[in-house]
Amino acid sequence: MSFLDLKNVTKIYPNGTKAVHETSLSIDEGEFMVFVGPSGCGKSTLLRMVAGLEDITEGDINLDGKLMNEVDPSERDVAMVFQNYALYPHMNVYNNLAYGLKNRGIDKETIEQKVNDAAKLLQISDYLQRKPSMLSGGQRQRVAMGRAIVRNPKIFLFDEPLSNLDAKLRIQMRLEIKKLQQKVGVTSIFVTHDQVEAMTLADRLAVINNGIIEQLGTPIEIYDNPKSLFVAGFIGSPQMNFLDGNLKNKTLSAESFKIKDIISDFEGDVTLGIRPEHLSQKENGLINLKVDLVEQLGSDNLVYGQLKDKKDFCYRCPGNLIIEKGSNLSLNIENNKYYIFDKSTGKRVN
């Protein structure tokens, strides 16, 4: 049995909403797991069940070999960082960190030691006497982290802790969280709907949709080998291009081109997925793109345009290529990196 084990966990809210469907998942000690998915897919619900803040309708959650279903959140030895931080407004930073330790009956000197260590680690030593209302967003974020770290819990739970920060600070904190987690080595679950955050932080990633884990794996596995249309569309930025097509006798017809010798026995309507970065310019290529707009990011250019049948399409090329608006590009798919999905079920077929 692994460190955290979810077995067929289901959550049905009292109003009948089925937020999580029979989800099973194992997380190893020290692992950084990220739940990613669109709004309302049940990420928070799943996390809150691990914390004990929501009852489990069906299934079992085991943490460190103990069944958690009926264990009160105060006894679970988990720490959570909330989206709005939920700092204690009437206590100064020191007491915010110390409160959980005090409740465990730890003696004063040990508390002081631990709080000071955590404060140092997070560079908040200078603010220990301040109330949370006198801190900036980033500092509050650190205090919230400190409150989790100081207790040395079995598992850290993060529910979109970075979404209240501005873009720059977010990237900085993202890095710090990852470093901190590696340093402290605590098993962590991080919830986000930002796929870049998910890719950069995760040891392993669970892509959740409609209360179901669609795919579980390392970020690269999921990027390279999406198992469903949903995962393919969700992971990767800019989004994967999707074209309608038909597969018959191992030949795919889409748009105005055909691809032969496809490794799949599937026959019928399919969706062809091509990542913008898996294309390159080539004479007499498969795809003809009429350029509408070029976004220059410096290192890369994002080229937006339309195919022959007016379908929107995106191509990502190195930033040193100069591409004119209104020009016609002929593109090829690099190394056969295309993904074919069953149109009716969204399952990958190649």
Next chain:
Amino acid sequence: MTRFITSSFSHLILLIGILIMVIPVWMIFASSTHTSSMINMNGLQMFLGDSFYENYLRVLLYKGGFFKEITALKMFFNSFIMATGVAILSVITSLMAAYALVYYRIKYATLLFWIIFITILVPLELRIFPTYSVMAELNLVNSYFGLIVPISASAIATLFFRQFYKTIPDELLESAKLDGANTWRFFVDFLIPLSKTMIVAMLIFMFVFGYNQYLWPLLVTTSEQYWTVVMGLKMMSGSIVHRFAFVMMSMVPPILIIIVLQKHFIKGVFQDK
């Protein structure tokens, strides 16, 4: 320029309002420092006389009532006990009631709350006879307990605390829980400190409410030993200057409470911002 005119105009209106409220009080105070023959001959006075100590000391220590066994000093003591008791007890009960209503999984919490709330429409005066018979049955007539308890469940204070608790984000309770706080600790470590400002406001409000009670103390006490100041206002006999002096003194405790507690009140408001 126009701003100057409008602002001086509103100041003028405020000043007139203040004068209208203050002048009668001042006249009573000024008159209470004269001798009664002076007042009887010349009417109410605008300026201070020189019988202040004489009049006020006599009022404080004079044994009044039908049986001549209660002094104003004792009445102040009684009123203070009653008002403080009502203030503290009603704040405690409504804090706890609101806590239960908001944080416990009570099935019909909203309904229960509204049932509590409509008791505002049923003031003590309406239920005074049943309340009296309960007190009589329990042998609590002529006791501080009997004076305080029947008016110490405040629907208004419960309303205020409940509305305040509802604005506290759930995450606060949740992180407190994860930090190992049980129900009682959350109440003591979080809700009470967070509602400090409101507690002080309610203490002031309920103190004045308890202090101003007239009909209930009148009914539930037969012994003069339990007379309160407000009852005394009616019962006190004596010359006009002594009554004036008594009226003046009766205003002091509520004002004092407001002055003392207001500091905390304002401090609390500013700290929270």
